[in-house]
Amino acid sequence: MATDIHSKPFDEGTQIKLQIVRDYLKEWLPVFIMKKVPTWKKLFIYDFFAGEGSDTVGNYGSPLIILDEIRKYCNAIQEKEMLVKIVLNEYSEKKTERLKKSCADYIDTCRASLKHDSLSCKEDGNCVFHLVFENQDFQDFFGSIYSTMQNLSDYPRFIFLDQYGVRHVTKEVFNKLLALVRTDFIFFISSSYVHRFVENPEFQKYIDLERKDFDGKNLYQCHRVLFDYYKSLSELNHTKIYLAPFSIKKGKNVYGLIFGSHHKLGIEKFLKVCWSQNPQTGDANFDIDNQKINSSEPKLFPDQDVPRKVEMFENELQRKIYMKELKTNIDVYDFTFDFGMLPSHANKVIRNLISKGKVAEGVKLSSSNIHKLEETSL
Ligand SMILES: C[S@@+](CC[C@H](N)C(=O)[O-])C[C@H]1O[C@@H](n2cnc3c(N)ncnc32)[C@H](O)[C@@H]1O
Known part of the structure; x- marks a missing residue:
């Protein structure tokens, strides 16, 4: 049985997980709320494994983080007559009662601290x-x-699935998430448990992987295998969805988040959040490729300080352009997001190819809002 996450202070891995969710909400909410004229008057947030609100020392859990981020847009939500509905589900009755109390306390404090009586909050x-x-x-x-x-x-919609273990995001549930349009989701999974117990028939009921799927990957890279598994499910399903992983090491175990969005802006923003957590690979809270790069102590040869993932991306992007597999700027950025990289990483390669006369000078580049970019040939 999983240890109760709320019975002690959240550990570092949990705090990172929650920080990523918070940072993503910081990016997601204003996209809809801060539009001059909102396209959608209603937003939905689902926290399906909500917990009790906080840990034993008052660190906010996901439900209070959601309230804390929405609160910043209180005036805008009221002025624009929007509705942000927050659905909080928790299996334990005791925790649900605590959760209701934490949220009520949060709202009371919020009301007491706000001075804007004009909005009669x-x-x-x-x-x-x-x-x-x-x-x-x-x-x-x-x-x-x-x-x-x-x-x-x-x-x-934004959906957060903070399960214990691996049992809940089955193939069926994942396919259902894929079928929900205009939905961004983040789910948590205990990837090293899958790595350890992959041959156990009990596990295979939930995750359809085999031992050989982990070949060539060490334990610390096991969340990447889980990510490839979910990605292959989306391909089988013929759903165009942008996915990205983030691995989290806690002691000897590796857990992780998997993000999904139907919109290019969603993946762009999630990757921005991830790269701000780890400027070397953007997909883990630790040295996932065991490269021991220390930016304050450069190695003798500068290329030894280029993260392997960045190097592989640069080589592969260049190869695909030379082979005409990518023909436009939009193809380039799609490949970039698929590789878990940012537009700025791609721009460096493209600028270099422009200077060599291999890519047209007029190609339109951008480091953000790629979904708005005009398509131009390379
Ligand atoms: C990892 S914790 C979630 C923590 C929460 N996100 C937070 O930040 O505090 C998982 C939660 O799911 C609840 N849970 C366990 N099994 C569940 C189920 N079958 N359905 C819904 N909730 C469940 C647990 O009681 C626990 O509070």
């Missing part, structure tokens, strides 16, 4: 927090609301 009806608490097993709950979620397909 002191009255329940006007508070921007529209919370729905559920106390169900995830599979039952997700199964029961899934058709409603599909019917609400017009509205942007």
Whole structure:
């Protein structure tokens, strides 16, 4: 049985996981709320394994992080008459009660600290927090609301699945997530458990991998194998979705997040968050390729300080351009996101190829908002 994450202070790995969720919400919320004229008046946030609100020393868990980020847009949400609905599900009855209390306390403190009486947030009806608490097993709950979620397909959604272990994001659940349009999701998975128990038939019920799938990867890279597995499911499903992993090491174990979005802006923003956590590979909170690069103590030969992932990307991007597998700037950025890299990484290669006369000078480059970029030939 998993140890209760809320019975002690969150460890470093948990804090990083929650920081990534917070940073992504910081990017996601303003896209919809800060539009001059909002395209969608309703947003939905689902935290399906919500926990009890905080750890034993008051560090915020995901539900309070969600409230904390939404709170910043309180005025804008009211002025634009938007609705941000937050669905918090937790299986344990005891935790659900604690969660309700944590959220109520948070909202009371929020009301007491806000001075803008003009927005009359002191009255329940006007508070921007529209919370729905559920106390169900995830599979039952997700199964029961899934058709409603599909019917609400017009509205942007963010889903966080912070399961213990590996049991909940099965092939069926993952395919259901893929089918939800305008939805970004992040889920957590205990990847080293899969690595350790992959031959156990109990595990194979949830994750369809074999020992040979881990060949050539060490334990610390096991989350990349899990990522490839989910990516292959999306390809089998013929769904165009942008996916990215982030590996988290806690002691000897490796866990990880998997992010998915149907929109290019979603992946761009998630990768930005990841690269700010780790400027060397952007996909782990540790030295995942065991390169021991220390930017304050450069090695004798500068190329030894180029992360392997960056080097592989640069070589592969150049090769694909030479082979005409990538023909436009948009092809380049799609490949870049697929590799888990940022537009700035690609721009460095393209500028170099422009200077050698291998790519047209007029090609349009950008380091952000790639979804708005005009398509030009290389
Ligand atoms: C890793 S914790 C989530 C922590 C939470 N995100 C936070 O930041 O505090 C997983 C939570 O899922 C709950 N849980 C376990 N099995 C569940 C199930 N079948 N359905 C829903 N919740 C479940 C646990 O009680 C626990 O609170």
